[in-house]
Amino acid sequence: MGDLGRVIKVAGPLIIAENMTGSKMYDVVYVSDSRLMGEIIEISGDMASIQVYEETGGIGVGEPVYLTNEPLTVELGPGLIQSIYDGIQRPLDLIYETAGDFITRGIQVPALSREKKWKFTPIVSAGDKVSAGDHLGFVDETTLVKHYILVPEGISGEIISIESGDFTVEEPVAEIKTQNGSKAITMMQKWPVRKQRPYCQKVNPEIPLFTGQRVVDMFFPIAKGGTACVPGPFGSGKTVIQHQLAKWIDANVIVYIGCGERGNEMTDVLLEFPELKDPKSGEPLMKRTVLIANTSNMPVAAREASVYTGITIAEYFRDMGYSVALMADSTSRWAEAMREISGRLEEMPGDEGYPAYLGARLASFYERAGIVKCLSKKQDITGALTVIGAVSPPGGDLSDPVVQATLRVVKVFWSLEAKLAYSRHFPAISWLNSYSLYNDTIKEYVEKNVHEDFFNLQADAMRLLEKESELEEIVRLVGIDSLSGEDRIVLMVAKMIREDFLHQNAFHDVDTYTSIEKQYIMIKTIIYFYRQANDFLNSGVDINQIEKMKVREMIARMKYIEDSDIEKINSIFHDIDSELGQLKKDDET
């Protein structure tokens, strides 16, 4: 039999086997009789290097290697939502049931339950002509996600039969007559993770994806189908931001990849998401979430695979016409996994020991994001996949190769600063260093749907913050008393923007999420205050009086006003006028 190799070297997660003729790059193999899953990453003659997804302790020379001649695939179908998988799509909840509290080796559990029956409702009927990507029908997987069953890639023809009723993922729901004979269609498909799922055409991202986070939506917005990265040193709140986005982002499906991070963080998501309610539907957020967890102590090779597993699942939901958001926390751990494997392969290292192909891998990962016209020829379906990656550079140093390679491809950069985190200014996104390249592309949509004044206010606010940083230098040198009245107002209002608008408490019931409408009114109030204060200053009101105005406390409390009481913020405009008017009157008398 040609499908049995033999181990000749074991070094950490890397195994070299001989007698591997006939195997292909990235084929899955099983090592030893405990059947540890691995993937071929290098071939030389009849020898192959295998990265093993499980601990290799106890493996010795001479043990068998079983070939499958198939690449690493994921199972796609009903049952994905609300699941928690490891890096190679093994369901952790089922592993818990079969193996107990600890993950032991060689466990094999199918990703999608083979027993569970799903109620399938067809939307096409016998005699219809269908092609790849068309919706055959749907399963109400959760109250938030209607799971469409698609015609698989490479199949087109006339439907011979299609049935409604309860099926498992392996039972055929339809039969299609193709050129190569009739094909039975099940609700489950398999797809190789390293291959992008096909689509008809990519389009430009022009619609903003609101997140309920003020600093993001107002200053550094992300578009549907866009890419963003969040680099920062430890303790600067990367994970809290990723969690906040996963909770409140305006997407249909969330795929959250915990890549080489803490076990307790995944537990937090698992416990919290079923409790939290989606602001629109009032349903638990877990009902739109898929979790991939490869914690830092789980095998390193599976970490390398986990981002691919996650993004393939995300693409699958995109193909149904959904807006999908993928969070990867953290891509640095993924890059480190690549570095570790590369080191074991004794490849020539590039920057900081990372492999030379680091940039190419990162770029092709982020490029799997986008808004696409789906394959379907009959229906006009558009799906979006937004990718947000956290980066954990050593010491927060942005010259790190992973950060630099990421910045070359992503369009939004949320730079986290330790200094802001120390003063408990969260989210610690620096307003001076961050940027978003989507401001122009989403302009039309925002001006039409939020307010035409939106970008003017954004520019005004940003100018004040820039000016503040210049003035702070001066204050540091010569003291605040030397500043003019105008400049002191700039400092006052910039502080207002920082503390009363940008600062947002993720653990406060109301403050954790702010609708875009409320964000707009909040910033408008602050800018209005700025303009009025300036006017009155010019007409002779004392700056010291303005600095002591009571209305400032009301502005500070705006963020705690619930969305339903948004009128209360409107009344602040009136309060600003009346208090300033009073000051002027006092001044004149």
Add this chain to the structure above:
Amino acid sequence: MLKEYRSITNIAGPLLVVEGVENVKYEELVEIRLGDKDLRNGRVLEVEGDKALVQVFEGTRGIDTEKTTVRFLGRGIHMYLSPDILGKVFTGLGKPRTPSDEILPEKSLDINGAPINPYSRNYPDEFIQTGISAIDGLNTLVRGQKLPVFTGAGLPHNKIAAQIARQSAVLGKKEEFAVVFVAIGITFEESEYFINDFRQTGALERAVLILNLADDPAIERIATPRVGLTCAEYLAFEKDMHVLVILTDMTNYCEALKEISAARKEVPGRRGYPGYMYTDLATIYERAGRIKGKKGSITQIPILTMPEDDKTHPIPDLTGYITEGQIILSRSLHKKKISPPIDVLPSLSRLKDKGIGKDKTREDHADLFNQLYAAYARGKEVQELAVILGEAALTDIDKLYYKFAEKFEMQYVSQGDYENRSIEFTLDLGWKLLSVFPREELKRIRDSFLDKYLPKFVNKEELQDAG
């Protein structure tokens, strides 16, 4: 019978190459018998064809290629366990240190353990009162957390760790607790300090001591924390105890890791440390936590010395990315005689949010610490400003912040080594310090809490000064 090999062909640093071997497994335990019957232990690092690369824990001095024999034991390193390990002392490889430390084992476990399934974890949310304000009030420790102390040479990290062990262990709801103390390459004196402290408080009989001192074999340190954590897992998840693990000093562990990596001529990552150090450290630190349906828990306090007090050095840096926060000690506070010299601003407990609040500590805790942090950060900024401009140039409000920062360090952070403050006391102290500010400066605190708590403390400021 196990085969004995006399075929060592290469010895370099802590590593041996044995040729002509059969059936050797990766990570297998190895026994090396020298000509003079000295017995050493090793571990298989790599197997290739009939060659095995072996790492010798006790060093290779005296090993030769002719007389020395090698046996492969067919299993990994195991720790022998029973409830009697409490009160006993073990070497860095988990062997009894003296004959009186022998136990009758109930079972043995591989020291590498297995990763806890994230699905079976229980989120740590039980407040631990350490009696130290800077920790309880601002960087709250919870059961099942891993919270390292980042320190520098000459700072009193041992005192703090001992104080935490002493005060948090005796408090609580009369549950079974245990301390696992793991010494990794520290001096005899440092280790005696802990042992004496445990003895005085009666904690010694509830403690397992794993000692690899500075003069013990350096390579053994690779196994030492794992031995300790295997004991901890046994006590916590099989014997239902709340276990506090103190690992000191993790810097020595990383040095050992570096030594092996260099001997293997691996491509180094940052500053000569191996590229896989993150993963390796994670397999240690992640062995903390709580498990669904189990009563016990493992709380880890690793101590590590930052080389040159540099937080961005790979050891503290990678640690910070794995652990759930960090307590950072400051040399400048230590010089100001503030004890414990906890540098509050860069310190952090990531799990505090779930461990504080109503029914756990007090409803106002979260808002209060946010405000204290913000005020102290501003105070520090103002202090820097005052250095340049002089105090007189500060605005009235900035002067308040200036004074606040000083008082905060003197009264809130600073406390006695044996002072055990209740959480109520710590929270009230925070309010007392904040009460000097006008109410509109306290933006981080909700109105309802300001209404409820602030009036109790306003105007008592002078009293406090007098007292």
